[in-house]
Amino acid sequence: MVSDADRVKLREMAAKAAEQAYAPYSRFRVGAALLLQNGAMVTGCNVENCSYRLTCCAEQGAVARAVAEHGPGIRLRAIAVTNLNGAASMPCGACRQTLAEFADDSAPILYPGEGGTAMETTLGTLLPSAFRGEFLESHQNLSTSKQDALHDPRQGPADPGVKEHS
Numbered sequence: 001m002v003s004d005a006d007r008v009k010l011r012e013m014a015a016k017a018a019e020q021a022y023a024p025y026s027r028f029r030v031g032a033a034l035l036l037q038n039g040a041m042v043t044g045c046n047v048e049n050c051s052y053r054l055t056c057c058a059e060q061g062a063v064a065r066a067v068a069e070h071g072p073g074i075r076l077r078a079i080a081v082t083n084l085n086g087a088a089s090m091p092c093g094a095c096r097q098t099l100a101e102f103a104d105d106s107a108p109i110l111y112p113g114e115g116g117t118a119m120e121t122t123l124g125t126l127l128p129s130a131f132r133g134e135f136l137e138s139h140q141n142l143s144t145s146k147q148d149a150l151h152d153p154r155q156g157p158a159d160p161g162v163k164e165h166s
Protein backbone atom coordinates (compact mmCIF):
# COMPACT_ATOMS: atom_id res chain seq x y z
CA MET A 1 0.00 0.00 0.00
CA VAL A 2 1.18 3.47 -0.86
CA SER A 3 -0.51 6.27 1.06
CA ASP A 4 -1.70 9.51 -0.51
CA ALA A 5 0.79 11.35 1.70
CA ASP A 6 3.61 9.20 0.30
CA ARG A 7 2.40 9.91 -3.22
CA VAL A 8 2.49 13.68 -2.60
CA LYS A 9 5.91 13.47 -1.00
CA LEU A 10 7.30 11.34 -3.81
CA ARG A 11 6.17 13.86 -6.43
CA GLU A 12 7.67 16.71 -4.38
CA MET A 13 10.97 14.90 -3.96
CA ALA A 14 11.14 14.11 -7.67
CA ALA A 15 10.62 17.80 -8.47
CA LYS A 16 13.28 18.81 -5.96
CA ALA A 17 15.74 16.30 -7.45
CA ALA A 18 15.06 17.71 -10.92
CA GLU A 19 16.49 21.03 -9.74
CA GLN A 20 19.87 19.28 -9.49
CA ALA A 21 19.73 17.89 -13.03
CA TYR A 22 22.80 18.20 -15.19
CA ALA A 23 21.13 18.90 -18.51
CA PRO A 24 23.16 21.53 -20.38
CA TYR A 25 22.35 20.00 -23.78
CA SER A 26 18.63 19.23 -23.75
CA ARG A 27 17.73 21.62 -20.93
CA PHE A 28 15.15 18.96 -20.06
CA ARG A 29 15.51 18.64 -16.31
CA VAL A 30 14.13 15.40 -14.91
CA GLY A 31 13.83 14.12 -11.37
CA ALA A 32 12.80 10.74 -10.02
CA ALA A 33 11.94 9.54 -6.54
CA LEU A 34 11.63 5.94 -5.41
CA LEU A 35 9.73 4.65 -2.40
CA LEU A 36 11.49 1.53 -1.19
CA GLN A 37 9.93 -1.42 0.58
CA ASN A 38 11.68 -0.34 3.80
CA GLY A 39 9.96 3.06 3.65
CA ALA A 40 13.03 5.01 2.53
CA MET A 41 12.80 7.46 -0.35
CA VAL A 42 15.68 7.87 -2.78
CA THR A 43 15.96 10.41 -5.59
CA GLY A 44 17.87 10.85 -8.82
CA CYS A 45 18.15 13.36 -11.64
CA ASN A 46 19.24 13.12 -15.23
CA VAL A 47 22.95 13.54 -15.91
CA GLU A 48 23.77 14.31 -19.52
CA ASN A 49 27.02 13.88 -21.38
CA CYS A 50 28.48 15.75 -24.35
CA SER A 51 28.51 12.43 -26.22
CA TYR A 52 24.72 12.46 -25.79
CA ARG A 53 24.36 8.66 -25.78
CA LEU A 54 25.98 8.34 -22.35
CA THR A 55 23.25 10.41 -20.75
CA CYS A 56 21.85 8.79 -17.62
CA CYS A 57 18.14 9.11 -16.90
CA ALA A 58 16.86 10.27 -13.51
CA GLU A 59 15.19 6.92 -12.83
CA GLN A 60 18.37 4.97 -13.53
CA GLY A 61 20.40 7.31 -11.37
CA ALA A 62 17.89 6.87 -8.55
CA VAL A 63 17.97 3.08 -8.84
CA ALA A 64 21.78 3.04 -8.75
CA ARG A 65 21.74 5.27 -5.70
CA ALA A 66 19.08 3.13 -3.99
CA VAL A 67 21.18 0.00 -4.47
CA ALA A 68 24.31 1.80 -3.27
CA GLU A 69 22.58 3.09 -0.16
CA HIS A 70 20.26 0.19 0.69
CA GLY A 71 21.84 -2.86 -0.92
CA PRO A 72 21.03 -5.25 -3.76
CA GLY A 73 17.85 -6.56 -2.10
CA ILE A 74 15.85 -3.36 -2.65
CA ARG A 75 12.26 -3.52 -3.91
CA LEU A 76 10.39 -0.48 -5.16
CA ARG A 77 6.89 0.20 -3.85
CA ALA A 78 6.30 3.28 -5.98
CA ILE A 79 8.11 5.50 -8.46
CA ALA A 80 7.59 9.18 -9.24
CA VAL A 81 9.10 11.00 -12.19
CA THR A 82 8.72 14.62 -13.19
CA ASN A 83 10.42 17.43 -15.07
CA LEU A 84 10.82 21.16 -14.70
CA ASN A 85 9.86 21.81 -18.33
CA GLY A 86 6.12 21.50 -17.86
CA ALA A 87 6.07 18.53 -20.23
CA ALA A 88 3.92 15.46 -19.95
CA SER A 89 6.40 12.63 -19.53
CA MET A 90 6.62 9.02 -18.46
CA PRO A 91 9.72 6.90 -17.87
CA CYS A 92 11.44 6.04 -21.18
CA GLY A 93 11.57 2.46 -22.43
CA ALA A 94 15.02 1.79 -21.00
CA CYS A 95 13.96 3.07 -17.58
CA ARG A 96 10.85 0.90 -17.60
CA GLN A 97 13.08 -2.14 -17.97
CA THR A 98 15.43 -0.85 -15.24
CA LEU A 99 12.49 -0.36 -12.87
CA ALA A 100 11.12 -3.82 -13.70
CA GLU A 101 14.31 -5.30 -12.23
CA PHE A 102 13.29 -4.04 -8.79
CA ALA A 103 9.51 -3.56 -8.93
CA ASP A 104 6.41 -5.65 -9.52
CA ASP A 105 3.93 -4.97 -12.31
CA SER A 106 1.58 -3.44 -9.73
CA ALA A 107 4.04 -0.72 -8.64
CA PRO A 108 2.48 2.73 -9.11
CA ILE A 109 4.24 5.11 -11.49
CA LEU A 110 3.44 8.77 -10.80
CA TYR A 111 4.10 11.19 -13.65
CA PRO A 112 2.98 14.56 -15.00
CA GLY A 113 0.32 14.53 -17.69
CA GLU A 114 -0.71 17.35 -20.02
CA GLY A 115 -0.67 20.70 -18.24
CA GLY A 116 1.13 19.20 -15.27
CA THR A 117 -1.84 17.10 -14.17
CA ALA A 118 -0.81 14.52 -11.57
CA MET A 119 -1.21 11.21 -13.38
CA GLU A 120 -0.68 7.65 -12.22
CA THR A 121 -0.34 4.28 -13.87
CA THR A 122 1.46 1.03 -13.08
CA LEU A 123 4.72 -0.45 -14.25
CA GLY A 124 2.87 -3.41 -15.76
CA THR A 125 0.78 -1.04 -17.86
CA LEU A 126 3.85 0.79 -19.15
CA LEU A 127 5.87 -2.37 -19.75
CA PRO A 128 3.62 -5.37 -20.31
CA SER A 129 5.38 -8.73 -20.58
CA ALA A 130 8.62 -7.30 -19.19
CA PHE A 131 11.74 -9.39 -19.58
CA ARG A 132 12.47 -10.63 -16.06
CA GLY A 133 15.26 -12.46 -14.30
CA GLU A 134 13.11 -15.60 -13.93
CA PHE A 135 13.33 -16.14 -17.70
CA LEU A 136 17.10 -16.08 -17.49
CA GLU A 137 17.10 -18.61 -14.66
CA SER A 138 14.92 -21.08 -16.55
CA HIS A 139 17.11 -20.58 -19.62
CA GLN A 140 20.25 -21.26 -17.60
CA ASN A 141 18.77 -24.45 -16.17
CA LEU A 142 17.76 -25.53 -19.67
CA SER A 143 21.21 -24.73 -21.09
CA THR A 144 22.93 -26.69 -18.37
CA SER A 145 20.78 -29.77 -18.87
CA LYS A 146 21.20 -29.50 -22.66
CA GLN A 147 24.96 -29.27 -22.31
CA ASP A 148 24.99 -32.24 -19.97
CA ALA A 149 22.88 -34.22 -22.42
CA LEU A 150 25.13 -33.32 -25.34
CA HIS A 151 28.43 -33.76 -23.59
CA ASP A 152 30.23 -37.05 -24.03
CA PRO A 153 32.98 -37.19 -21.38
CA ARG A 154 35.13 -39.42 -23.63
CA GLN A 155 35.43 -36.59 -26.15
CA GLY A 156 36.73 -33.86 -23.85
CA PRO A 157 34.97 -30.54 -23.31
CA ALA A 158 31.61 -30.05 -24.98
CA ASP A 159 31.73 -28.19 -28.30
CA PRO A 160 29.90 -24.89 -27.77
CA GLY A 161 29.15 -24.87 -31.50
CA VAL A 162 27.13 -28.08 -31.33
CA LYS A 163 23.70 -27.69 -32.88
CA GLU A 164 20.71 -29.63 -31.76
CA HIS A 165 17.46 -30.29 -33.61
CA SER A 166 14.44 -29.56 -31.50
Ligand SMILES: [Zn+2]
Nearest residue numbers: 057091092095
Ligand atom coordinates in the same frame (compact mmCIF):
# COMPACT_ATOMS: atom_id res chain seq x y z
ZN1 LIG B 1 14.88 6.88 -19.08
